[in-house]
Each structure stands twice: as C-alpha cells, then as structure tokens.
Amino acid sequence: MxxxxxxxxxxxxxxxxxxxxxxxxxxxxxxxxxxxxxxxxxxxxxxxxxxxxxxxxxxxxxxxxxxxxxxxxxxxxxxxxxxxxxxxxxxxxxxxxxxxxxxxxxxxxxxxxxxxxxxxxxxxxxxxxxxxxxxxxxxxxxxxxxxxxxxxxxxxxxxxxxxxxxxxxxxLRELDAEAASGLVAEQAANLPPVVRDQLVAEAGGNPLALVELPRMLTAEGARSCRCRSPSARRSR
Missing domain, CATH: 3.40.50.300 (P-loop containing nucleotide triphosphate hydrolases)
Structure with missing residues (x-):
C-alpha cells in the first residue's frame, strides 16, 4: 500500500x-x-x-x-x-x-x-x-x-x-501528517503512539525515513522517548 x-x-x-x-x-x-x-x-x-x-x-x-x-x-x-x-x-x-x-x-x-x-x-x-x-x-x-x-x-x-x-x-512531495502516521503505524505498530508521533515529526514526510527510523530505534531509545514525553514528565 x-x-x-x-x-x-x-x-x-x-x-x-x-x-x-x-x-x-x-x-x-x-x-x-x-x-x-x-x-x-x-x-x-x-x-x-x-x-x-x-x-x-x-x-x-x-x-x-x-x-x-x-x-x-x-x-x-x-x-x-x-x-x-x-x-x-x-x-x-x-x-x-x-x-x-x-x-x-x-x-x-x-x-x-x-x-x-x-x-x-x-x-x-x-x-x-x-x-x-x-x-x-x-x-x-x-x-x-x-x-x-x-x-x-x-x-x-x-x-x-x-x-x-x-x-x-x-x-512527489512529502506525505501529509495523516499518510505519514499511517505508514509509521504499519511499520512500527509495537511502538507507543507518542514515539510514533515523534518519528513522524523527525521524518518530515519522507517515506523512506518513515520506514527506516523505526528499524533504527532501539528498545532503549523508545523508553527514552517515553520519558521525555509530556505525560511522562507530568507523572513525576
């Protein structure tokens, strides 16, 4: 797709x-x-x-x-x-x-x-x-x-x-936010939504980046992203 x-x-x-x-x-x-x-x-x-x-x-x-x-x-x-x-x-x-x-x-x-x-x-x-x-x-x-x-x-x-x-x-232009989010969700369904949102922001609508970034993201990197999220900071 x-x-x-x-x-x-x-x-x-x-x-x-x-x-x-x-x-x-x-x-x-x-x-x-x-x-x-x-x-x-x-x-x-x-x-x-x-x-x-x-x-x-x-x-x-x-x-x-x-x-x-x-x-x-x-x-x-x-x-x-x-x-x-x-x-x-x-x-x-x-x-x-x-x-x-x-x-x-x-x-x-x-x-x-x-x-x-x-x-x-x-x-x-x-x-x-x-x-x-x-x-x-x-x-x-x-x-x-x-x-x-x-x-x-x-x-x-x-x-x-x-x-x-x-x-x-x-x-071909950059993907809009909805399409980028759909692609990341398909590639990285196991990542928390806040992490996927960060990936969308980092990729700037580039499909290859949206595919490769989740693969490069380690479990430790995902935890680090969660710790930096607004909800995580408010819970402290």
Whole structure:
C-alpha cells in the first residue's frame, strides 16, 4: 500500500491505460519514486523492461541501455539493417564501429515498437539521474516519438537532475501528517503512539525515513522517548 499517493497512482494508471506515452517522476531521495515504479510494474498488463541507473557506470556509454534491452536483443533482426548494426555496435555486439546516437535512438524506438506488436510494453527507468548520457539520449529520443504504439515509458529521477524536455513530469512531495502516521503505524505498530508521533515529526514526510527510523530505534531509545514525553514528565 502506498500511503498518501492516490493522485500519483492515478497518474500512473492513466499512463498505463493510454495508447502510449511517457512520464518523468521527480522528487528528493527517499520520497517514494521507486515505490511508484514498483506499483507500475505490478499494475501493468504488459511486458516490463526495467533498469536502474548506476552511479559507478554513469561514464560507460550505453551501459544502461544494454541492461534494459538485453532480454530482448534477439529481436534485433527485425530492425532495418543500418539501425540494427548501429545498436549492435553501441552495445558491443557487432564490429568496433562507434554507435551513431541518432541511429541508436531510432533503433531503440524501433525495437520497442517491434516488441509491442506482440503486446503492450512498459519501460521503467529508476535513478535516471545516473544514466550514462548515451543511454539517456536514446531512451528520451524514443520516449518523445511514441505515438499510437502500445509502449509506455516511466522515468524516476531526483530533483533538478536528468533533463527531459518535452516529457510530462510528476513531482512527489512529502506525505501529509495523516499518510505519514499511517505508514509509521504499519511499520512500527509495537511502538507507543507518542514515539510514533515523534518519528513522524523527525521524518518530515519522507517515506523512506518513515520506514527506516523505526528499524533504527532501539528498545532503549523508545523508553527514552517515553520519558521525555509530556505525560511522562507530568507523572513525576
């Protein structure tokens, strides 16, 4: 269950139900971008291709594109020869030719369209701010050119990173108090209400913090929080 994300889930549902389209989910670290992509993966009645940007591979050309397309590279033969050769070269599967970015973008689009002939396709790209530049260019090139093909692309990136001009964006904000309290209650039902209230205040509406803080809280820390509560001080 995603607490306080009904509007965002509705936006993802709309994307998945549309003939085709793309969406960039933005927000700070821990705000729930990956959880929203997990929701999309679970709800999609489609072939799901997924990749996570890896910071240590951000300088390796086409590294992320290779991870994303590796399960479907057996379909390369359906592409025009020039595009197929460019994509093979970019992914290190062909001759030592340098991958032409335009042709690689066309080939990426063509491969997704080819896959969609057998059924809808959903591409999920997490931590897009860490994609290598060549992979980002190819995926954005394809995402901007989706028309009536049953292909959807959902990117998740941190605030102010991963420029994606021309694509709609969905910003994730902090959870409100009610949603934050519900999440903490689910994660830490054994903690006293006053302690859960303190965790909600400390987390500032960040879902990851709301999940991790209860795990970090020791039994001694919980007792200490109870001792500092107003009711505990009045009882002394």
């Amino acid at each position: 995603l607490y306080g994300r009904q509007a965002e889930q509705a936006a993802v549902d709309e994307l998945l139900q549309a003939p085709s389209g793309a969406l960039v989910v933005r927000g700070e670290a821990g705000i729930g971008k990956s959880a929203l992509l997990d929701y999309a993966a679970a709800k999609a009645h489609a072939r799901v291709l997924r990749v996570n940007g890896v910071e240590s591979e951000a300088d390796l050309p086409f590294a992320a594109l290779h991870l994303l397309l590796r399960p479907v590279l057996d379909h390369l033969g359906a592409l025009p020869q020039q595009q197929a050769e460019a994509l093979r070269g970019a992914l290190g599967l062909g001759g030592p030719t340098r991958g032409d970015r335009f042709l690689v973008g066309l080939a990426t689009l063509g491969l997704l369209v080819e896959l969609s002939a057998a059924g809808p396709v959903v591409c999920l790209v997490d931590d897009a701010q860490w994609l290598d530049g060549e992979s980002a260019d190819a995926l954005l090139f394809a995402a901007r050119r989706l028309h009536d093909e049953p292909v959807a692309a959902l990117f998740a990136a941190r605030d102010g990173e991963f420029p994606a001009r021309g694509l709609p964006e969905l910003w």
